[in-house]
Every structure is written in structure tokens, then in C-alpha cells.
Amino acid sequence: MKLDGAVAVVTGAAQNIGRSIALALADAGCRVAAFDLNKELLNDLGSDQISVFQCDAADPDQTAAAITAVMAQFGRIDVLVNAAGWICSAPLYNLLGRPAGRHDLVLWEKALRLNLTTALVMGSCVAEQMIRQRTRGVIINISSVAARGNAGQSAYAAAKAGCNALAMTWAKELGAFGIRALAIAPGFIDTSSTHGAMSEERLKDWVGKTALRRLGTPEQVARTVLFAAENDYLTGTVIELDGGLKL
Numbered sequence: 001m002k003l004d005g006a007v008a009v010v011t012g013a014a015q016n017i018g019r020s021i022a023l024a025l026a027d028a029g030c031r032v033a034a035f036d037l038n039k040e041l042l043n044d045l046g047s048d049q050i051s052v053f054q055c056d057a058a059d060p061d062q063t064a065a066a067i068t069a070v071m072a073q074f075g076r077i078d079v080l081v082n083a084a085g086w087i088c089s090a091p092l093y094n095l096l097g098r099p100a101g102r103h104d105l106v107l108w109e110k111a112l113r114l115n116l117t118t119a120l121v122m123g124s125c126v127a128e129q130m131i132r133q134r135t136r137g138v139i140i141n142i143s144s145v146a147a148r149g150n151a152g153q154s155a156y157a158a159a160k161a162g163c164n165a166l167a168m169t170w171a172k173e174l175g176a177f178g179i180r181a182l183a184i185a186p187g188f189i190d191t192s193s194t195h196g197a198m199s200e201e202r203l204k205d206w207v208g209k210t211a212l213r214r215l216g217t218p219e220q221v222a223r224t225v226l227f228a229a230e231n232d233y234l235t236g237t238v239i240e241l242d243g244g245l246k247l
């Protein structure tokens with residue numbers, strides 16, 4: 001796919017990884033629709049090439065309305081990047097937890113909504129437009145190395161494994177229309193969300209387990225998105241961008 005002149009929708013675009021992806025796509029010549037819940041952070045992203053949409057990507061009505069607005073403004077959608085998400089942790093059973101040590105169901109439902117339902121709702125809305133317009137587009141889900149299983153992250157790991165499964169399912173379902181789907185699974189990326197999700201000591205421990213002994217950057221994730229969008233034979237796969245963490 002030629003990115004120059006293409007139209008891209010990016011969720012979770014207000015900050016960190018999603019923001020870097022939106023900026024990199026705009027740099028590559030895309031017109032970008034930047035979606036996020038956070039209106040304040042979105043606003044300073046707006047430019048000639050980037051239009052911002054405050055939207056809860058897990059809400060079917062809000063998403064349908066925002067996609068209709070994108071279609072009215074740009075006339076097509078070539079690329080969807082589902083980067084909206086929420087990094088969260090909870091043990092399956094906390095021996096010291098009182099009164100209930102069992103996994104928090106409120107956290108479970110929020111984790112699935114923000115990390116997985118967002119991808120499903122956006123994917124179905126955007127696939128509809130791609131199919132109707134015969135656009136040979138691409139859908140990229142940002143999952144995580146946690147999809148392979150991460151102690152203390154049942155909900156996040158399950159949601160991200162779901163993002164991988166959706167990408168593979170959509171590759172099979174939409175391939176006949178020339179639409180591609182894949183996932184990018186980053187390891188530990190240097191963002192405020194990563195630093196907020198764990199102590200610096202724990203993070204240092206993870207860096208020590210990474211072959212390259214350093215965190216990745218949001219820009220490196222964004223460059224992987226550009227590569228995946230441009231390569232017309234890439235579909236139904238999970239690109240693991242983790243500095244060798246899983247080795």
C-alpha cells in the first residue's frame with residue numbers, strides 16, 4: 001500500500017504509542033483521523049493532516065457516528081490501527097487480599113472493554129466501509145507480548161491474546177476482499193503508562209530479561225506499523241517487537 005495520500009484511523013491516539021503512530025502515518029503522507037477518549041490531549045494533536053475525534057471506541061453508537069464523520073471528511077479509510085488500551089495488573093488469587101483475594105471482576109471487564117472490545121467495535125465499523133468501498137485496506141491491532149501469558153496480568157493477557165485472535169480471524173474472513181489484518185505485539189516500551197504500571201525496580205528486572213537490555217520506543221512501534229501497512233503480502237500474523245524478551 002502506498003501511504004502517501006492514504007487515510008488512516010488510529011485509536012488511543014492522544015498519547016504515547018498511539019500518538020507516535022498517528023504522527024508517523026501523517027509524516028508518511030496519510031491523512032489521519034485520531035480517535036481517543038481524552039479530548040484535552042487530543043486537541044494539541046490536530047493539524048492540517050490530523051483531524052481529532054473524541055470517541056469511546058468500545059461504544060458502537062459513538063464509533064459509528066465518528067466513522068460516518070471520517071467518511072464524510074475523507075471519503076475512504078485505508079488503514080485502521082487499534083492502539084487504544086489500558087495496561088493493568090491483578091493477581092488471579094491474592095493470598096494477602098482481604099476480604100476477597102480472588103481476581104477483581106470490575107478490572108476484568110474494564111480490561112476487556114478497553115483492550116479488546118475497542119478493537120472489535122472499530123474493526124467491524126471500518127471493515128464495513130472498506131468492503132462497501134472495495135478498499136484493499138489493512139487493520140492493525142496493537143496487542144502485547146503479554147498475550148503469551150504474563151504472571152499477574154490475567155485480564156490484560158487474555159484481552160491482548162484476543163487482539164491477536166481477532167487479527168488472524170479477520171485476515172481469513174476479509175482476505176477475499178483484499179483486506180489485510182495483523183497484530184503487532186510490543187514488549188516493554190518507554191511510555192508513561194509502562195512506568196505507571198509497575199515499580200522502577202520491577203521494570204529494571206524486565207529490562208534485564210530483555211536480550212537487548214533496553215526498553216523499546218513508541219517511534220519503533222510506529223515504524224513497525226508503517227512497514228506492516230506498506231507490505232501488501234503481510235496478513236494474519238503477529239509481529240513481536242520485544243527486543244528479544246521472549247527468548
Ligand SMILES: NC(=O)c1ccc[n+]([C@@H]2O[C@H](COP(=O)([O-])OP(=O)(O)OC[C@H]3O[C@@H](n4cnc5c(N)ncnc54)[C@H](O)[C@@H]3O)[C@@H](O)[C@H]2O)c1
Nearest residue numbers: 012014016017036037056057083084085144186188189193
Ligand atoms: N507501553 C507499553 O509498554 C506497551 C507494551 C505492549 C503493548 N502496549 C499497548 O499499546 C497500546 C498503547 O499503549 P500506551 O502505552 O501508549 O498506552 P496509554 O495508556 O498511554 O494510551 C492509551 C490510550 O488509549 C485511550 N483509550 C483507552 N480506552 C479507550 C476507548 N475506549 N476509546 C478510545 N480511546 C481509548 C486512552 O485514553 C489513552 O490515550 C495499548 O493498547 C497498550 O496495551 C503498550
